[in-house]
Amino acid sequence: MNAHEFAAVLKIPVLTAWALAFSMSGPSGNAAWGQDTAGGSGTAATDSESEDASSKQSPPPTLRTLPSISDPLTEEEQKSPLDEYVGPDEIAAKAFAPPPGAKSLSSRNLWVDRKASRVYIDGYVAMNDGPLEMFACPTGTKEHESVVATIAHSAEVHAALLAVGAMPGTTVRFLPRYVPATGQRIRVWVCYRDKQNQFKVVDARNWIRKTGTNDTMSVDWVFAGSGMWKDPSSGREYYRADSGDMICVSNFATAMMDVPVASSAEASELEYSPLTKAIPERGTPVRLVLMPIPLPTDENNGKTEEVAKPTEDILPANEAAKKK
Template sequence: MKLVRTGSWPAKFPFAIILLAAGVTFGTALWSLPSIGQETEKPTETKPELPAIEKTPDGMVKLSKKHDVWLDTKRKAIVVDGKICLREGQLEMFACPKGTKEHESIVALNCLPEEVHAGLLALGAKQGTTVKFDPEYKSATGEIVDIYVMWKEPDGTAKEVRAQELIKHAKTGKAMAYDWVFAGSGFYKDPENNRLHYQANGGDFICVSNFPTATLDLPVESTQANGGLLFHAFTENIPAKGTAVRVVLVPRLKKAEDNPNEKKAEKPAAEAPAK
């Protein structure tokens, strides 16, 4: 499914997003997701129940005719299928679209980042800003997105982990302790035909090194220089290369009470407590 692009984020979303805007309720979700806290730089202690891998998830809307990416409107999640493509070495990405940067990503996903971007917007996630380096460093911003990875072991055992558990800090040897934010990538114009292209489709999807083209980035300084890469694959925690995985992205959507500038609705006088 092709998205129609304009100078800003596409003005026309896939059919699933249009239906969502119209208030259509989709089928029963595959799993129950508990509320997730807002703390950054620390993995969430409560993990949601995640389903075993299935070919076609029930109760979800497919966001693309060509790719394995779904929108779960009831549980506010994006689901993408892919494969493990790397188990050892330095990392610049956690996940990339297949056929792009598998040599520096743990997971290759069968989707375009622009499809996930559109799905996150449909769920109500707020896009922030990409990393800035000039004239000084400014970290990426945006809605925090929790990412979970599921697969089946050769004996059929279902596994589910936070994506951070597959990534190791180069110096401490511990699992990565930072959350991803929805930075939102951007567009570039092809000088030959003036067409706009979503930049993260080239590979910079879910990054652990800062890229101004990233859809999801870390909100901390993380160099791209080979000699200073902060994160490595956490080999002991990663299934065999080629293992089919399901990646679930859950934006931490802010409630109205989280926004001090948003005026709360006043109760009718009849419901006001007696003085």
């Protein structure tokens, strides 16, 4: 039986018949037309078919046997590309040694120096060009709209600010009228090393510009304090800013730190944008230094004292990580 006859019997296209026959072929590659490899069984060939057979065309190659899905994977096949991936948060967590004189407040790279009234937070540059609602957020939350992603959670940073004496205030209110966030002002510094391993320190506001201009942000952040939310089904309480609203440049009623001026979160009306040319490339490890700005007192005649810019000693290299 040839391919045409095989197709006619099964009422299928000739090419389909060929494919089906090849899938049924034996180790020799002979198509399963009903004859064995010796040609001794099956329908007798006609004269014309004998003449065709005399040309002795080469049979199609035997199809390669594919491995069974139940075959065990080799050790090399078991290695996933994800096993070798190291995220920017992991790199940032090992980039620097702890700041001298500071006490660890969390296993997530968070320290406090009560004597110097400083909070240290490690993280990395998450975004340097795009819509901006936060300056900093915890990793795994709002990195797509934040300049920096921190390893520590917002609730932990809140506790750290309290530990160095910062005074929380109130979050923004929108109804019945707009009331800006309040709280002690907090200066935010960004410390990092450039590609030449040179120490850099910059006021975080200089990485943010007024949308449509190159004017950098002038207002300081205030420690608004966010708040707690209770899940009615479980009764469990959550710190609201842990969802991403750590250091905001758009007003949110959930903000841990906010700007004390009207700043919309509407995409078409964003007050601030990243100053892209000033921000290093994404993934760059950074150490944020949060410093409460002293409140005016009678002793300083009601004047606000300036806070000292951090120096290179607060950013020691992690020599232990380099040896690994």
